[in-house]
Structures are given as C-alpha cells and as structure tokens.
Amino acid sequence: MIKLKKELHFDEELKKMEFICDFCNTKPTIVNGSIKNIEHINLDYAEPHRVIINGITFLVFNYSKTIYVGSLENSIEIKDLESFIKLLD
Numbered sequence: 001m002i003k004l005k006k007e008l009h010f011d012e013e014l015k016k017m018e019f020i021c022d023f024c025n026t027k028p029t030i031v032n033g034s035i036k037n038i039e040h041i042n043l044d045y046a047e048p049h050r051v052i053i054n055g056i057t058f059l060v061f062n063y064s065k066t067i068y069v070g071s072l073e074n075s076i077e078i079k080d081l082e083s084f085i086k087l088l089d
Helices: 012-023 078-088
Strands: 002-007 029-031 034-038 043-047 049-053 056-060 066-069 075-077
Touching (some): 012 078, 066 078, 075 078
Antiparallel strands (some): 002 034, 034 043, 049 056, 056 066
16 A cells, blocks of 8 residues: 655745746646655655646656656756747647
C-alpha cells in the first residue's frame, strides 16, 4: 500500500513559472507534489509538482531549472517556457 508521507511545497525559484504565465496571459493550475512511502519496503517516491497550462501538464521538481512536458521524456528549460506557451497559441 502507498501512503502519503509529506506534501512538498512549490519552491520559490519555480514561482518564475507563474510570472511567465502571467506575462503570456494564461493561468496555470498548480498541484503540489508529495513524497510517498511504499509500505513494508524501505522506498520513498518523490511525486513531482504538476503545472497545467492550456491543457498541457508540465512536471516540475524543486531546485531544477528543467521542466518536463507530459512525461519525463520531453524536457525544456524554464527560460524557454514563454516561447513554448506562445507556440501553443
């Protein structure tokens, strides 16, 4: 069984994403990540923050300048987020 151990808070550095979205006239939906514990096993899972912008889910980890688009296979830098959002419109 998987139990929620601790909810993670959105890092101040990642607040730049909110600023970029405001600049692009979009409103992000932010779902905080968490640390989950798998029962009977000494293993924890760090669930990333999810930021939903224009129907696209971005996965974000604290203290990282890389954000992942949809899955961990596609990534962009936070500084390139504005260009990416403009391509969506």
